[in-house]
Amino acid sequence: MTEYDLAIIGWGAAGFAAAIKASELTSNQMKIALIGTGELGGTCVNVGCVPSKFLIEASKNYKEAKSPAYAGITSSATLDFSEFMESLNQFVSGERETKYTSVMKNFENIDLIEGLAKFIDNDTISVNNTELKATNFIIATGSRTFIPEVRGLTDYYTSDTVWKMRKLPGKLAVIGSGEVALELAYAFSNFGSEVHIFNRSNRILKGFDDDVNSQLMAALKSNGIVFHLGVNFYEIKNEEGKKDIVTWTGTFGDFDEIIVATGRMPNIDGLDLRAGGITADNGIVVNPDFRTTNPKIYAAGDCVRQSLKLETLAGKEGVIAVENILGGDRRINMQEVPWVVFTEPNVASVGYTEAELKKKHIEYDVRTVELKNVVKANILNSYTGIAKIISGKDKKILGIHVIAPMAAEFITEGVYLIKNGLTYDDLIDTIHVFPTVAESIKITGQAFIRDISKMSCCMD
Amino acid sequence: MTKTIELRVYGMTCDDCAKHVSSGLKNLNGVKEVSVSLKDGIAHIRATDTANSNDLIKLDVFKGQYRAQVRSVKND
Known part of the structure; x- marks a missing residue:
């Protein structure tokens, strides 16, 4: 059985940061297994921060080009959405190569192992039916989009899949009113889509004061976004390629596409955490030093029970978990x-x-x-x-x-x-x-x- | 009563490193004897019961190039 000093489950922001920090702190002498599935880099570079900011900046550029803000300047702009989305995906591939794939070539002490991991006991995991032991573990499996149960909600994009879109929707429904929903709605409205935001809650964003939220909502409304907040929708009807959103107060129809952005949930289902002696409750429960209920196992990033799901926070947590494994006593002040x-x-x-x-x-x-x-x-x-x-x-x-x-x-x-x-x-x-x-x-x-x-x- | 603590020591690349780590480990009260293996990256420390193994890895010698982790503590 292969034995490692450190096994990191998940190769997104937290996992990579942990693997590199552990290598740096030990002069590349720590033998590390970095285990994951899907593209290297996880959510942020592949389907999160990087493509979404590319989308937003391009949409602003298009909108400003169509409607310059200063007197005396006129212009016209056209959009080939399919060509633009191809360029977005190429950009993402380039960043993934530069920031993740190539970086790994500098660390011979790190073995990349593709596969789903699950705990066998408190110091053994199984990956692709092969057992692997480690002295230390960091779980950094990230999160995935949460899809609410709504009748007929079958044909939709999420923030993970919208990057495959090639035809700009004329009329777009965004379900959700958190930061991901608002950013996507904003970008598509800049591109010229008629965007409607639906949410069961009657407010946008969590964690901001009302004056901040009302200012943002005013700005987004002036950008053309229509809000349907506090709306209980219970069915999506798909007819001839168009989608209707049926609510208790009426039906809103003729949407070309729907984007579901109703939050994210931790990726912990297949890990068999109980076998590893790890407690989870809507995310892995950790101490302030990111140690789980099994003192040999730490957790970092979106898989942890915490309200903020940020790439920067995930990376920091990965680093701090490693420092604490090696005798440190570090914490993060969420303020x-x-x-x-x-x-x-x-x-x-x-x-x-x-x-x-x-x-x-x-x-x-x-x-x-x-x-x-x-x-x-x-x-x-x-x-x-x-x-x-x-x-x-x-x-x-x-x-x-x-x-x-x-x-x-x-x-x-x-x-x-x-x-x-x-x-x-x-x-x-x-x-x-x-x-x-x-x-x-x-x-x-x-x-x-x-x-x-x-x-x-x-x-x- | 004494005990033997085994540390995995990372970052040692030469004999001088091993000597430096060995010397640094002796700065903790209660440490009686230290043996460092450069090849294995392992240090064995014989210490009195009062010496805390977790204090060993917080010594100054492990705040720079070298890092350590307690692997085992056994009563002699």
Whole structure:
């Protein structure tokens, strides 16, 4: 029987990060099995962040080319959707090769084993009916799309399969109102599809305050997206290639395609976790050091019981699991984890929301500044959006939430502020580049100490 | 009473590495004797009962090029 120092089940972001970190920390002396199925790289590079951001950026480019935002500029643009989607898939293949397949060639200590793994006992797994032992394990099997049970819901795309689409739908229904649903809806509306969002919940996004959500919803509505929230749909009718969504309040018809984006669920069904002494409850249960209920086995990424499912978080968890296996004592402060919805404007967030602080009975101050106060946003003709900072009574910044163009590019400033326990005085004292949308964070900090309408540009 | 702790030590590439690890392991109170095998990447440490095996892998010598994991602890 082959024995390894470390067996990693899953070759997505968490698994790769763990395998490479373990190799680095041990001068490639740790013998590692990296076990997985499907394309190397898992969700992010193949069907997640990478293709979806390519889709969004291209759709913005098309929309801007068709409708330039500045006076005196006219243009026309045409779209060959099939050709574009081919290029998207080629781009994904290239990134997968560069960031995953080629990278693996640097690590002779890592054996790639294709197959589904399942636990036999607490230090043995079976892959393709071959048993394999390891001193340490990391489970990093990721997640898959969750499909709700709806009668007639048989012909649909998900965020895993939409990349196979070659014909732009004239009328598109998106079921779900989380970040994946909103991003896909936004991209297709830019391309010219008539997009309708359906969800049983009466709100969009989880984990944001209502003012942030309402700003985003207004922006998406102005992009042409139609929302049907709080709608109980119970049947999909497929007739002559068109799909009708039947709800208790009426039927919405003639959709060319449906995208189901109602969340993700952990990939843990086939692992026989019980045989490995591992407890799961809507995801693998872990301690703050990412150790499972079996002390020899760690878990990282989307397969863990946690609400945030992010590639960056998965990679970090993979790294920390390895460091802890090798004697470390590391944790992740979830209040320092940034996350973004890549619609336009972007929604970018780090730290506490007001709702979370109220629930914890923590006193706070909050300032919200509209984007019209930010010169660069006005240059970009982007008036919908806000920057919001929440501080403790000691002036320490507890949360930053921004709806603005390119907010994904500058929310990391908020991460540094929170991670280092800095105050809005520190923020104000830091020179920001003018004109930038990132300046919105500084202006919002200034709103704690003065009336920003009585302030010139670039002053502290 | 003493016990013998076996560590898997990663990152050793030469005799000097083994000497460096051996010397570093002796910095924990209670360590009586250390034997390091470069070939196997294994260290055996004979220590008093009061020595905590998990403290061994947190020693300064394992904060840089070398990393270690406790593989077994046996009473002598």
